[in-house]
Amino acid sequence: METHDRRRAGERDGCGARHGDGDEKVKAAQQALKDKGxxxxxxxxxxxxxTMTALGDFQKSQGMEATGRLDERTVQALGMDGARTSASxxxxxx
Numbered sequence: 001m002e003t004h005d006r007r008r009a010g011e012r013d014g015c016g017a018r019h020g021d022g023d024e025k026v027k028a029a030q031q032a033l034k035d036k037g038x039x040x041x042x043x044x045x046x047x048x049x050x051t052m053t054a055l056g057d058f059q060k061s062q063g064m065e066a067t068g069r070l071d072e073r074t075v076q077a078l079g080m081d082g083a084r085t086s087a088s089x090x091x092x093x094x
Contacts, residue, residue, distance in 0.1 A: 022046055025080075029070050032078040033058055 022045030030040040033054045038061075041050030052068035060066040062077050075081065 025075075026051065026070065028080050029055070029075070029078060032080050036078070 024045060026047050027043055027045035030043040030045070030051055033040045033051070034043065036058065038054040038058045039050065040054040041048065047070070055070060055074060056066040056068035058078070059068075059074055064073060064077065
């Protein structure tokens with residue numbers, strides 16, 4: 001069980017973000033939530049309780065199951081389809 005605990009500190013959650021680390025996709029979601037009137041707290045890229053609550057509230061407002069997870073359907077509903085990849089727009093046009 002000790003191995004599981006050590007791995008857990010750095011493992012990725014269901015959103016692709018590592019617990020405790022800032023993540024650009026989460027940061028984009030936090031800003032999108034804020035723009036749509038759902039308070040995720042500080043826009044820091046961390047998937048904390050306020051962000052999960054804001055995600056759940058947003059999902060519910062969209063008629064979705066309120067899971068509080070940043071799944072593909074929620075990413076699309078937030079209008080952040082481009083946040084799926086880390087490639088910059090300039091790299092995509094080359």
